Amino acid sequence: MQDKLFSLPIVKQLTPYLSQRQAGELPIIVVSHPRVRAAIALQGAQLIAWQPSGEQPVIWLSDKTLFAAGKAIRGGVPICWPWFGPAGEPAHGFARNQPWTLSAHDENDEDVMLTFVLESSAQTKKFWPHDFTLFARFRLGQHCEIELESHGDFDATGALHSYFQIANISDVEVSGLGSPYIDKVNDGAEGTLSDKQTYPGRIDRIFTQPEDCSVINDKSGQRCIEIYHHYHSDVVTWNPGAELSCSMSDMANDGYKTMVCVETARISKAMTSAGEQPARLATTFRIRR
Numbered sequence: 001m002q003d004k005l006f007s008l009p010i011v012k013q014l015t016p017y018l019s020q021r022q023a024g025e026l027p028i029i030v031v032s033h034p035r036v037r038a039a040i041a042l043q044g045a046q047l048i049a050w051q052p053s054g055e056q057p058v059i060w061l062s063d064k065t066l067f068a069a070g071k072a073i074r075g076g077v078p079i080c081w082p083w084f085g086p087a088g089e090p091a092h093g094f095a096r097n098q099p100w101t102l103s104a105h106d107e108n109d110e111d112v113m114l115t116f117v118l119e120s121s122a123q124t125k126k127f128w129p130h131d132f133t134l135f136a137r138f139r140l141g142q143h144c145e146i147e148l149e150s151h152g153d154f155d156a157t158g159a160l161h162s163y164f165q166i167a168n169i170s171d172v173e174v175s176g177l178g179s180p181y182i183d184k185v186n187d188g189a190e191g192t193l194s195d196k197q198t199y200p201g202r203i204d205r206i207f208t209q210p211e212d213c214s215v216i217n218d219k220s221g222q223r224c225i226e227i228y229h230h231y232h233s234d235v236v237t238w239n240p241g242a243e244l245s246c247s248m249s250d251m252a253n254d255g256y257k258t259m260v261c262v263e264t265a266r267i268s269k270a271m272t273s274a275g276e277q278p279a280r281l282a283t284t285f286r287i288r289r
Contacts, residue, residue, distance in 0.1 A: 002049040002057045005039045017107050024067025031112050038140045044096035045116035045136035048076035052142045060163040060259035062251050074250040075163045082156035084267050094127045111141025130154045147282040152273045159265035160283050167220035169199045176214035181205040202241030210235035214262050227262050230282035233269035
C-alpha cells in the first residue's frame with residue numbers, strides 16, 4: 001500500500017524533500033529523503049508510512065482503507081484525543097478525523113521535521129466544549145519521533161495508536177509491556193502477563209504498569225521494532241484476530257496477519273493541560289536487527 005502513496009501525482013512541491021499529493025479525498029504530505037520515505041495525512045496529522053533507507057515498511061496501512069474526508073484511516077499512527085476508546089463520540093476522539101494544518105517544516109541531511117496544528121473551532125465544540133491548541137511534531141529519519149502537545153485548561157486521555165507491519169502475527173512476541181493489564185476482550189477483566197505477549201487470537205489489552213520501551217520481536221521478518229514511550233501511563237496492544245478482521249470493511253480478511261498495534265497511551269492517568277503548562281505524549285520508533 002505504501003508504494004502507492006509514493007507514486008501519487010505531485011500536487012505541490014513544497015521543498016526538495018517534501019511534496020503534497022492527494023489520496024482519494026485526502027491531502028497527503030510525502031517525504032522523499034535519502035535517509036527515509038514517509039507520508040502523513042493532513043486529516044488527523046496521521047503518519048501512514050515510515051520506511052528508513054534499507055528497511056522494509058515499518059508502519060502498517062490497510063489496503064482497503066478509505067481515504068475519505070471525516071472517515072478514520074485504518075492503519076498508520078492515528079492520534080486518539082481527547083479521549084481513548086468509547087469514552088465519547090466518535091470513538092477514540094475527533095482529532096484523527098479533523099483536518100490539521102502543516103504549520104512548520106525543516107530538513108537536513110539526516111531527517112525531516114514537520115509540525116501540524118489543530119485548534120478548537122465550532123466543529124470541534126460539537127464534540128467537546130473546550131478551547132485548545134494541539135500540536136503534532138514529527139522527526140523522520142532513521143528513527144521516527146512523534147510528539148503530541150496540548151494547550152488549554154482541561155483533562156484528556158489519548159493514545160498514539162501505532163500499527164506496525166510484521167511478517168506473520170503467529171510468529172510475533174512483544175516484551176516490555178509490564179505485567180498487569182485490563183482485558184478489553186473480556187469485559188475489562190484484570191489480568192497479569194507472566195511472559196512475552198503473543199497473539200493466538202484477538203488481543204486488546206491496556207497495560208497499566210508498562211516499561212519505558214516495548215519491543216516487537218518479528219521473528220519471520222527477522223527484525224525487532226523498538227517503541228519508546230514518553231509521558232505515558234499505559235501501553236495498549238491490539239490485534240483483531242481472524243473473526244473481527246473478517247467483519248471490518250476497511251481491513252482485508254487476512255489483514256490481522258501482518259499487523260500488530262503497540263500504543264503509547266494516557267488512559268488510567270489523564271493528560272492535564274493548565275495555563276502555561278501543556279500536556280504531552282510522545283513515542284520513538286527504532287529498528288534493530
